[in-house]
Amino acid sequence: MEKRNVYMDYAATTPVKREVLEAMLPYYSDLFGNASSIHKFGRDVKGALDRARDEVAKLINADSSEIYFTAGGSESDNWAIKGVAFANKDKGNHIITTKIEHHAVLHTCEYLEKYHGFEVTYLNVDKEGRISLEELENSITDKTILISIMFANNEIGTIQPIKEIAEIAKKKGILFHTDGVQALGNIHIDVKDLDVDLMAMSSHKIYGPKGVGALYIKKGVKLHPLIHGGAQEKRRRAGTENIAGIVGFGKAAELARVNLDEHIDKLTKLRDKLIKGVLEKIPYTRLNGSLEYRLPGNTNFCFEFIEGESLLLSLDMVGIAGSSGSACTSGSLDPSHVLMAIGLTHEIAHGSLRLSLGDMNTEDDVDYVLEHLPKIVERLRSISPLYEKVTKGGNDNV
Incomplete structure (x- = not known):
């Protein structure tokens, strides 16, 4: 099979779809007004802002008034956690999260611990990356004001029992925030049915532009603003709106909603073929995450006796783009906290590979990976003294 370029890092970012780009372009030139202006130039832009808000709301079955635009998922997570913490510090200072959250959540919680005297419980997860609802309930105290647990993990693709978590939170009168960045546009989300209070979202994970996101804030939820300085977003998030980016996000949300069932079906089939092929062709390999509760486009493997960095470089040489974990931590030499x-x-975690699929992937892409990945793993293992020692012993269990 001749060399091709295969992008399988959609969990890191996605390409902007042509329809999204075309929707954005007028707002860089002809429709350049400030949405806060009362003249026609401002009103034209304000209408586009409102339409985009409607589309993002439809994707998660929210009311448009509950959608607040931000600069991305990390800002949305920061705002939700800090905003609730500061608005409710008279009620308590305890937050519950998990050990496998994105660093936008973990570092925010650590900041609140270090500088503002909050206490944070970091829940364990099982071998598939799911929390224990019993441990969650047992961790709640009379000082707990927020539970923040991600919808789906960005590295291993495991989906958490969000509705059950929300039920526990409501029963105790605690606010519930979920980082929905990886789940948005990849599975069905109904915030009214799930009864979450806050959810972070990001445009560039659903074929929209980078630098724009949103925070769903359920009606009645009080939280402090993160950014001050203007009346935008109902005085909750200051700053002149990134209209072109927001329009792109709105168009991407519309396309995601219309094509969601087809998207899920396609990626699930490609994912399952890739998982089956890798596990059959490469010994000393384990699949990370849950099979039952998994994002449709996510695969994550550990290959014993090799380093993930060498694997990524070798894959790149044959045109395959993957990741050893979260793109936000790709510069770190530490093994994945997830x-x-x-x-x-540590040794097994260092040999990880995340291949995340998206709309542009095909069965030929999967076949290409299944042709080259086993050869690369075999070559890298051939220079490992430990691999030679173990294989001579006949042990083929990771």
Whole structure:
């Protein structure tokens, strides 16, 4: 099979779809007004802002008044957690989250602990990356004001029992925030049915532009603004709106909603073929995350006796783009905190590979990976003294 370029890092970012780009372009030139202006130039732009808000709301079955635009998922997570913490510090200072959250959540919680005297409980997860609802309930105190648990993990694709978590939170009168960045546009989300209070979203994960996101804030939820300085977003998020980006986000949300069932079906089939092929063709391999509760486009493997960085470079040489974990931590030499939390050793965690699929992938892409990945793993293992020692012993269990 001749060399091709295969992008399988959609969990890191997605390309902007042609329809999205075309929707954005007028707002860089002809429709350049400020949405806060009362003249026609401002009104034209304000209408586009409102339409985009409607589309993002429809994707998660929210009311448009509950959607607040931000600069991305990390800002949305920061705002939700800090905003609730500061608005409710008279009620308590305890937050519950998990050990496998995105660093936008973990670092925010650590900041509140270090500088503002909050106490944070970091829940364990099982070997598939799911929390224990019993442990969650047992962690609640009379000082707990917020539960923040991600919808689906960005590395291993595991989906949490969001509705059950929300029920526990409501029963105790605690606000519930979920980082929905990876779940948005990849599975069906109904915030009214789930009864979550806050959910972070990001445009560039659903074929929209980078630098724009949103926070769903359920009606009645009080939280402090993160950014001050203007009356935008109902005085809750200051700053002149990124209209072109927001329009792109709105168009991407519309396309995601219309094509969601087809998208899920396609990616699930490609994912399952890739998982089956890798596990059959490459010994000393484990699949990380849950099979039953998994994002349709996510695969994450650990290959014993090799380093993830060498694997990524070798894949890149044959045109395959993957990741050893979250793009936000790709510069770190430490093993993934997610893989460590599900019980892997440092050595095995270092040999991880995330291949995340998207709309542009095909069966030919999967076949291409299944042709080259086993050869690359075999070559890298051939220079490992430990691999030679173990294989001579006949042990083929990771």
